[in-house]
Structure formats: structure tokens, C-alpha cells
Amino acid sequence: MESIKASAKSQRMQVGGPLGVLLVTESAPLLLRMAEVVRSIPGLRLAGSFNSVAQAIDWLVWDRAGWHIAVVDLALQQPGEELVRRLLSQRRPGTVVALGDHLWDEVRAQCDAMGAHELLEKGDLAAFRGYLEARMA
Secondary structure, three states: OHHHHHHHHHHHHOOOOOEEEEEEOOOHHHHHHHHHHHHHOOOEEEEEEEOOHHHHHHHHHHOOOOOOEEEEEOOOOOOHHHHHHHHHOOOOOOEEEEEEOOOOHHHHHHHHHHOOOEEEEOOOHHHHHHHHHHHHO
8 A cells, every 4th residue: 555655656746846835724924934934945836825715726726837735724714625625636636734733633533534644733833844844855
């Protein structure tokens, strides 16, 4: 099973150009800090940063550059489940990472049910940077 995941990751990485990171969270200060982290890592580009589900869904309709990693806050006013569903239904979906207030098993199960199999604690910029750097390796 691991070889399938590695194969999918390799194919996604070989698309060319820097990896696109999409950020969606309602917290403007967190959004700005996360965008700074993305811009500070060579080989990454900020595909988009939005503070609402509606903005992100509108962007998906017109986006042609694509994204590789989408980071979606679980505490969005409008449920992020619709956004996650749309992200994963794209022609070439990348990895959806959920931001949660806690890393509890219940939160992980909720993320898995939505299709976001990665979970990071909201506000932990060191973990966010580490996750992105690990994806670049």
C-alpha cells in the first residue's frame, strides 16, 4: 500500500514547476503568517490564500495553475466539507491537509471521513513549516 502512495506523490511532484500551496482559513493573521512560511521555502508557490469557503470555491472554477497541497481550516463558518469534496474532485487533486484546534483521535476520524488524511494543529507554524519541508524532500 505504501508504494501506491509513494507513486502518487512522485507523479504529482513531477508535474513541473514549484509546488502550489492553497491556504483557506478565516483567521486573517494566521493566513498571513502561513503565506509567509510558504513564500520562505524555495520550491513552493502560494497558489491562493482565502478566508472563506465561497472565495476558495470560486477560485477553483477559474484556476488553471493547479495546487499540490491544500490546507483547510476545520473551523470555517461555512462547513469546509464542501470545499474538501470539491478539492478532491479536481482533475488532478493534490493532498488536502486539515487544520484543527486539537490533534485528538475524534478530530482525526472526522478528517478521514472528509477525505483529508493529514491533520495539523492550527497556529503551530513550526509543524506547518516542517510538514511543507518534509514534502519538499
